[in-house]
Amino acid sequence: MAGDTGVVTDFDPPDPPLSTGRILLRPFRVSDAAAVARACQDPDIPRFTMMPASMTEADARVWIEQGLEWWPKGVARFAITLPPADDCVGQIGVQFDLAVRRAEAFYWLAAEARGAGVASEALELVTSWVFDGFDVARV
DSSP states (O other): OBOTTSOBOSOOOOSSOEEOSSOEEEEOOGGGHHHHHHHTTSTHHHHHSSOOTTOOHHHHHHHHHHHHHHGGGTEEEEEEEOTTOOOEEEEEEEEEEGGGTEEEEEEEEOGGGTTSSHHHHHHHHHHHHHHHHSOOSBO
């Protein structure tokens, strides 16, 4: 939510969702659990991220529900989708530390979404959202 200064003062998901037209970043939904669990079966996801290799669909539902609770605490996690489909093909997130005016971005993509610039485009979109809406000097 933006105040008089235009700076976002809370960590609600952006409305409308962030989009370039080719990709759309939206909050995760419990219905994304199967896609998240399937992506985590790819050995590169747990190898290069903090996602567990043994994630089941039930685990993914819990992961999504907990992640939604983290938004107000400054951890924004977006499902990456490729419109017109609404299926989750990855995650991009930002953890804020406004006390030192920085944020850390993190992401993963399912194998079928790699190699087409999706991660770079999502990172550019979320980084612009951070710099435009928060008093952050570094991501």
